[in-house]
Amino acid sequence: MNDKLVIAGKTYSSRLLVGTGKYQDFTETRAALDASGAEIVTVAIRRTNLGQNPNEPSLLDAVPMSKFTYLPNTAGCYTADDAVRTLRLARELLDGHALVKLEVLGDPQSLYPNVIETLAAAKTLVAEGFQVMVYTSDDPIIARQLEDIGCVAIMPLASLIGSGMGILNPWNLQLIMDRVSVPVIVDAGVGTASDAAIAMELGCAGVLMNTAIAGAKNPVLMARAMKKAVEAGRDAFLAGRMPKKLYSGSPSSPTAGIIASTRG
């Protein structure tokens, strides 16, 4: 079956995108990524530690850019300016790499996105030639505006970053999918495999997660579970589920040929 995820003209086999943060060490990071089957992996851009031995193992060794598509993010940015600067640095760091994840946060407790700053940053980044995958709220109007600006994927939260609360408002995700034509990827809030499956059953183009895998007791096993859940959910969406009915009235076994009752 030729069912691929297409983002900014590039084709991906896996609809599971994963973050590279919060693992015990780089060995675990790599093992989890391999188990997840993810091709696109998010990375953060941070200051070098000036006192640190520059020959310490780095993410680049464990997760080589030759094997994975890096998606540099703007995690921790609270203004459009900081987000734009971070991604300019990322582009320089990654040899002109244009595919980025924009997120501009509004508040450190909830990590809820600031959509005003997000819209401003998206405009600047698209004008500068970035391919912007954008983390946003599950507001369908904002999602549409982000698409109009030229973002290549809309990535609404299912629930708060790192919360593991699952998909709290499937109706809004549906409204977003009805209104935008670029891929809609659930980003943030997935807690376990069924959450990922539900997102895919709703018709999302993909799911992006980090803590659900890295924060599991066995991250590598959870990565494998997420891979299966995303695939199962996608297949179920494509298969088209049966309609829900309050009363069945339609048994699975034949209604004819039932032996005669001996009572009455």
Added chain:
Amino acid sequence: MITLSINGETRRFTAPLNVAELVEQLAYTGKRIALERNGEIVPRSTFTHVRLADGDKIEVVVAVGGG
């Protein structure tokens, strides 16, 4: 003597230097880094041409694990 702010830390240098020399002094030569000077990207290809001035604010970044 010039003073630079590098990743928020104050560093003093006895002689004037360019970005390539700074990168060498920080032992980042050959490492995958990106560098910003006073809010503007300094492309790697121009490291030897860009001279640093007293008071410059430098940011040096790498890719790290993140979600």
